[in-house]
Amino acid sequence: MLDTLLTLDGGFLLWLQDLRTPILNAIFSFYTQLGNAGLVWIVLSVLLLLYPKTRKAGFWALIAMLFGLLFTNVLLKHLVARTRPWLVVEGLTALVDEHDPNSFPSGHTCAAFACCVTWARFAARRWVKVLCLILAALMGFSRLYVGVHFPSDVIAGCVVGCLCALLAWAVQRKAENVWRGRKA
Incomplete structure (x- = not known):
């Protein structure tokens, strides 16, 4: 079963x-590197903290990403220890340097x-919700395009990220209930 998955992934x-084309190589290499260490999502979430209307979205996105960091980079990558695709798929060339030897699941994704689902939850306008999900999906696709993750890594990263957004939402509801109980 795993051999079949690896063959399909590769x-x-x-x-x-x-x-691949030179222009897409440049676009997706740039976009994927914006996600290094979650930097683009952290910066945008911190910017959301500056405005009262978006403060909750920024704060809870940071919490969701913290959960994602713990589950993905601290726990799952080390437990699974899956090798990067360019090391095992003959003929595959990575477009960017990746220093973490573990591939599963995709931390960038x-x-x-985690961030974009949280932002989408707080967004009032439907187009903003859709844009958030497109940005997240593009990050996952960029990881495939540049050759540093298997499709199953990206799918797992998507699932873990969505679960982390849901966990942050549950923590938020619990915290707000506790806060309301103390204010009364």
Whole structure:
């Protein structure tokens, strides 16, 4: 079963590699590197903290990303210890340097979904919700395009990120209930 998954994952990456163009290489390499250490999501969430209308979205996105960091980079990557695709898929070339040897799940994708799902939850306008999810999906796709993750890594990162956003939401509701109880 795992061999079949690895074959499908690797085959998809090789197919995607055949579609690369210089302009897309530059775009996706740049975008994926914005996600290094969750930097773009952290900066944008901190900026949201500056405005009262978006403060909750920024704060809870940071909490969701913290959960994602703990589950993905501290726990799962070390437990699974899956090798990066360019090391095991013959003919695959990575477009960016990746120093973490562990591939599963995608931390970039987890951070993007943890953050963007949280932002989407607080967004009042539907187009903002859609934009948040597109930004997260593009981060996951960028990890595939540059050849540093298997599709199953990105899917797992998406699932873990969404679960971390839900966990942050649950913590938020609990905290608000406690806060309301103390104010009364």
